[in-house]
Amino acid sequence: MLLSDLLDAPVHDADGRALGFVVDVRLVLDGPLDGVLAAPRLHGLLVSPRTGSSFLGYERTDENSPALLARWLRHRHRGTFLVLWDDVLPPDETHTPPAPTITLRHDYRRWSPALPQH
Structure with missing residues (x-):
């Protein structure tokens, strides 16, 4: 499965x-x-109940400028949650x-x- 297969998926x-x-x-x-860094692993998915559009990085708690855009995106994505990859059922092979x-x-x-803030 490719990353592009996941984005905007219901x-x-x-x-x-x-x-x-x-x-x-x-x-x-x-x-x-993998070279100088560890290989990436899929940790989870961000699920938005209202839209399939991106957060553009504004889910980070310290990103708030430009303020109008940050406020609009947070409102648009209210209710968004992270679900861990372990909580995703294997895909249907017949799809x-x-x-x-x-x-x-x-x-x-x-x-x-x-x-998380470190």
Whole structure:
């Protein structure tokens, strides 16, 4: 599966209820060394209940300028959550392109879309 297959894909819970669309992914660099950095691993998906458009980086809690754009994007993406990749059910092998439907496990958990502050 390619990253472009995930972006804008519809997301449903295990009972088939629509939850929104994948607007971004979270990667972590904790895999085996690949040159000087660790290889990336898909950590989770950002799911927006209202739109398939990107956050443009404004989910980061310290990004707030230009203020009008930041405020509009946060309002547009209210209710957005992070779901861990482990909570995504394996894709249906019979699905045909263009985009798969992402289905979450019954016991998935919603996490904050904000990046942790260090």
